[in-house]
Amino acid sequence: MAKRKIIKLSKYSNYQNEKYEDMSLIRRIERKLDRVNHIMELVRTIVPILLLVLNCIILLKLFNII
Numbered sequence: 001m002a003k004r005k006i007i008k009l010s011k012y013s014n015y016q017n018e019k020y021e022d023m024s025l026i027r028r029i030e031r032k033l034d035r036v037n038h039i040m041e042l043v044r045t046i047v048p049i050l051l052l053v054l055n056c057i058i059l060l061k062l063f064n065i066i
Helices: 025-035 037-062
Strands: none
Touching: 025 037
16 A cells, blocks of 8 residues: 655645744734743733732731731
8 A cells, every 4th residue: 555645734834934024013923922922821820929919918908917
């Protein structure tokens, strides 16, 4: 039996070969944001925790507990 060549067709395949300079502004921004995605997730996790702690401290000071 002859081996078949598997060709992966994707509607996004031509974008990966596109040069950075030739991309539209929206595409460039999207690529930059994709690169820092994990950092943004970390920030989205840490900031609400810090805000919760800060709110607790403010409430405790407001009610003269500390």
